[in-house]
Amino acid sequence: MITYIALDLESKKFYIGSTSTSLKxxxxxxxxxxxxxxxxxxxxxxxxxFWLWCEDESEGRExxxxxxxxYFGSPWCYNLNPMASVPPSARGRKNTEEHNQxxxxxxxxxxxxxxxxxxxxxxxxRRISPIxxxxxxxxxxxxxxxxxxxxxxxxxxxxxGRLGYTDxxxxxxxxxxxxxxxxxxxxxxxxxxxxxxxxxxxxxx
Numbered sequence: 001m002i003t004y005i006a007l008d009l010e011s012k013k014f015y016i017g018s019t020s021t022s023l024k025x026x027x028x029x030x031x032x033x034x035x036x037x038x039x040x041x042x043x044x045x046x047x048x049x050f051w052l053w054c055e056d057e058s059e060g061r062e063x064x065x066x067x068x069x070x071y072f073g074s075p076w077c078y079n080l081n082p083m084a085s086v087p088p089s090a091r092g093r094k095n096t097e098e099h100n101q102x103x104x105x106x107x108x109x110x111x112x113x114x115x116x117x118x119x120x121x122x123x124x125x126r127r128i129s130p131i132x133x134x135x136x137x138x139x140x141x142x143x144x145x146x147x148x149x150x151x152x153x154x155x156x157x158x159x160x161g162r163l164g165y166t167d168x169x170x171x172x173x174x175x176x177x178x179x180x181x182x183x184x185x186x187x188x189x190x191x192x193x194x195x196x197x198x199x200x201x202x203x204x205x
Contacts, residue, residue, distance in 0.1 A: 001063075005051070
């Protein structure tokens with residue numbers, strides 16, 4: 001792995017990177033990549049850059065990460081990404097004010113693309129469709145199924161030790177001694193618990 005530092009002698013800033021290919025090929029790649037501050041400076045004044053590099057037998061990018069941990073965020077570092085990863089990770093990346101301003105200016109006067117036809121196509125984004133009738137029927141049948149004994153035991157286990165309390169209007173369950181002030185044992189006046197018939201339907205009050 002080749003770890004390199006590209007030093008801009010004019011701005012006194014530098015870029016930290018690493019490559020598994022030759023340094024010559026990596027420099028060519030930098031010239032054709034996205035228009036970031038380092039790439040713009042390299043294309044504008046290539047002769048003002050001085051390249052330092054070292055090569056070892058490792059396959060990782062630990063050395064590049066070591067320098068990034070130390071220099072990233074400083075006013076002299078061109079790097080916009082704190083992670084030495086391929087492809088570059090977006091984690092921790094922050095665009096400069098100049099970059100954000102350039103993006104905003106590039107969109108002035110441009111209309112948003114019409115994506116209505118693309119959304120109608122087979123290969124386009126899928127729209128959320130309403131629930132089909134067969135799905136509704138399946139949900140209804142599933143809701144009517146009687147609960148198993150195992151399910152009933154698990155449900156009752158969550159309520160073991162809790163008792164019903166009321167504040168006159170509301171009804172909740174608490175462990176004895178943990179009920180809020182003003183709550184007492186019992187049910188509120190006129191409390192009605194829904195009842196089910198033989199078919200599992202709830203009876204109306």
